Amino acid sequence: MSSSLKEVAARAGVSARTVSNVVNGSARVSAQTRQRVQEAIDELGYRPNLAARSLRAGRTGIIGLAIPELHSPYFGELAGLLVDEARRRSWTVIIDQTHGDAEAERRLLTGDGGRVMDGLIISPWALEAQDLATTAPSLPMVLLGERSPQGMADRVAVDNVAAADEATTHLLTLGRRRIAAIGLQPHLQNGTAEQRAEGYRRALRRAGVRPRPEWERAVGSLHRREGARAMAELLDGGTAPDAVFAFTDELALGAMHMAHTRGVRVPEELAIVGFDDIEDGRFSHPTLTTVSPDKRQIAARALQCLADRIYSPDNEVPASDLTIPHRLVVRGSTSGTQAH
Amino acid sequence: MSSSLKEVAARAGVSARTVSNVVNGSARVSAQTRQRVQEAIDELGYRPNLAARSLRAGRTGIIGLAIPELHSPYFGELAGLLVDEARRRSWTVIIDQTHGDAEAERRLLTGDGGRVMDGLIISPWALEAQDLATTAPSLPMVLLGERSPQGMADRVAVDNVAAADEATTHLLTLGRRRIAAIGLQPHLQNGTAEQRAEGYRRALRRAGVRPRPEWERAVGSLHRREGARAMAELLDGGTAPDAVFAFTDELALGAMHMAHTRGVRVPEELAIVGFDDIEDGRFSHPTLTTVSPDKRQIAARALQCLADRIYSPDNEVPASDLTIPHRLVVRGSTSGTQAH
DNA sequence: GTGAAAGCGCTAACAG
């Protein structure tokens, strides 16, 4: 179907070695020879076979990205940034969706089905620290989020406790005291959710407000639908909250939707803060106050870590644990103005 | 680093052939031998090297997906569906973002940098039909959207003219007559935008309304920001429209945002229809009326086409041109109720 | 500056 290096060599009247040199620029080739080879390449439409090259090199130039789902503004945006950053490093990215399925995550980690990837960036969801530790890491790996057992792999994440604390404190500063939280995931032992809950409670306690379990709402997923459902439960409960801290923007937008549906005014009667700073929140009505992690930096750091591990012969580099900066972006859902 | 088939064979005291048979189940192996081999595999943590396998097989099991950007609800969702569908067919997906860059699209088409992918699904944006035709397709390819020169590659798309007509007709049915359109991209010769504009004009004419050029607003991108900008221009213009058909939901949500900012009530003073049926539109305030393409079917059909081309030895199968069904979903932005 | 040849890890055709 497609011509090989050998055919190019034959046509140009040189050896395979020389063609290889021309293609890779790996050694000096006389201008004349180079041109003859280049012509042969063009005429034959030669493209190097990457499988062969990888087999030789022991590397594929492909890294894996495993995320719960592409269909999610946060992960979609992050994936986009990671793909761009990878491209800058001449890597291609294979994307896998785990859908929060433990089996899918484990399969990826063990490299079941064969080695294609030089490294893996994974945002574990269903797998617990325990599992991650026992599942031998068969390849360089960077974890996004809160599930790294110490020292097992590099980790890149924001300080969720501090961020949640800030978000909650912001609501307290507005004079709100009946502050609910939406987004707990008790069945998952999900590190992220637990840490955001911890920051939420910490802020409440510091302000002398006692956390009320009935205002900590669990969700089955992080989609808008679940945020809406949780909000409905809160509004149907005994005392209605006057503020909500949602653990993701999607949940927050779902909650806001339900507030509108029930005729509850935002932010007057109900202030809302989200987490992630997705695009939607900048154009919702009202616009959404949120914790904004530096996603660009998450992508850059994750790839830097991976590159270090892949290119460093020394396998004993201690795992790094990078904390990415974040900031609270105040918008309409917690202030009178529709600040952008 | 990782053990090879040969090592496994040595440890199990069999030949490479037998190990290969065990791994692939390609021939009958005695239960006893199988077990011995399996033990060796487990002990050594053997994983087949896919580069070698691909080199041998002439196939990689990897397909490419090239879209303008992952960071976009529509493409993110579509990419997710395609990845899942590919997985069902035991393919892995390499994702590339073109960012609407003609050069990036061309590079992909020519397979510059080497052959890794068995096939490519591409949603061309910047490249014109002309370019696509002249750029020799070096691999099986399916085009998503409106840019296929006839017969060059398979194409999967909705009937944009009909869909835009329906959307506009819906607005006319509500009694609106000053209907603007947001989303033209004249500089791109973009087939999709042109076809939606055509459907829009056709519906207007059929209803005896003369299309007004100043109500056809061009955008630089399909993001919410541009929708907001275009809406602002419309509101600042001479006669304000009483309805807007935006060529994507993101543009529609941007327009809606601007309407809110300017105190224009939706849908009372301004009805809005979008296109794509992204998740955000189901939870916006008000919820967004939109044209909903059957994305699941787009994904399924695109992969079916690709599979046919990859597995069919006959290269002369005529290119198919599949039209995917769509439907108009009426929600709050064009009706009094907040219908979900 | 260029050629010859070995071999990356795997599969499959050919023996036995």
Next chain:
DNA sequence: CTGTTAGCGCTTTCAC
């Protein structure tokens, strides 16, 4: 049922 072996297309050490 299992062993032997020849490449897949490329890079690279060793010669010239």
